[in-house]
Amino acid sequence: MNLFKPACLAFALALGTWGCASDDDSAFNPANLAGSWIQTYKDGQEVPTDDRFVSIYRVNGTEMYAIRGSANHWTETEGYDYVVGGRTIAVAGHGTQLEYDVLELSGSELIYRVSRLVVGGQDLQDSSIYTLRKASVDYSARLPGLWEGHETTDGVQGATHRWKYNADGSYQYFHTQVDGQWQNKSDNAGRYFLYGDYFVSNYRNDANSGVAGNVSEAWNISIDGDSMSWNALRNGKTYSFIMTRVAE
Numbered sequence: 001m002n003l004f005k006p007a008c009l010a011f012a013l014a015l016g017t018w019g020c021a022s023d024d025d026s027a028f029n030p031a032n033l034a035g036s037w038i039q040t041y042k043d044g045q046e047v048p049t050d051d052r053f054v055s056i057y058r059v060n061g062t063e064m065y066a067i068r069g070s071a072n073h074w075t076e077t078e079g080y081d082y083v084v085g086g087r088t089i090a091v092a093g094h095g096t097q098l099e100y101d102v103l104e105l106s107g108s109e110l111i112y113r114v115s116r117l118v119v120g121g122q123d124l125q126d127s128s129i130y131t132l133r134k135a136s137v138d139y140s141a142r143l144p145g146l147w148e149g150h151e152t153t154d155g156v157q158g159a160t161h162r163w164k165y166n167a168d169g170s171y172q173y174f175h176t177q178v179d180g181q182w183q184n185k186s187d188n189a190g191r192y193f194l195y196g197d198y199f200v201s202n203y204r205n206d207a208n209s210g211v212a213g214n215v216s217e218a219w220n221i222s223i224d225g226d227s228m229s230w231n232a233l234r235n236g237k238t239y240s241f242i243m244t245r246v247a248e
Helices: 002-014
Strands: 035-042 054-057 062-068 074-085 088-093 096-105 109-119 129-134 145-151 161-165 170-178 181-184 190-195 198-204 214-224 227-234 237-246
Touching: 074 198
Parallel strands: none
Antiparallel strands: 035 054, 035 129, 054 062, 062 074, 074 088, 088 096, 096 109, 109 129, 145 161, 145 237, 161 170, 170 181, 170 190, 190 198, 198 214, 214 227, 227 237
């Protein structure tokens, strides 16, 4: 349980995020809540892609929350329950009690403001408005396989790499060739998470920057046939990759 306390706190603080909407005139349909929601804005400002959170509301009244935690790894935490009462959603679990006022709940967007936040028995304040978008595509059956591609940020072609995504959520990273053979980065320990078109990967020991330890990064992806594109907002700049599926 203690392992999840930092994530629970971040979750609780994050659950106050929405974009601009009228408190009185916004659409509100509780039937739209079930599904996967990806944070996009906080107080009207776009959140960097790596720093977003995901909430999955299930029809049985349970919720899964995921975020990049203090260990610099993406973590999914089950064990939250939620109840909808009027325009208020109450969430509880892992020592957290949270209530937020829904400003808008449509089939594509959720906007809310936290009205009550208790973590470990301590009342906290968060007056931010959070905006989330609902995952509208499912790439889970199209992502597995071997992909080859390169970075295209600022229109510049980077070095070519390969990634093999497996259906069980693991993946291998091939970052260089020796005598014409791709070399698997054996210490990568790669795992990925996919929420519609929001893709997050955990790995270790970044081969490009030389940084040792845990690494987590997130991307918005699009798959069209055997082509895939990635983009992410980091440090006020949009980064991009393109990939092509190759035969194994």
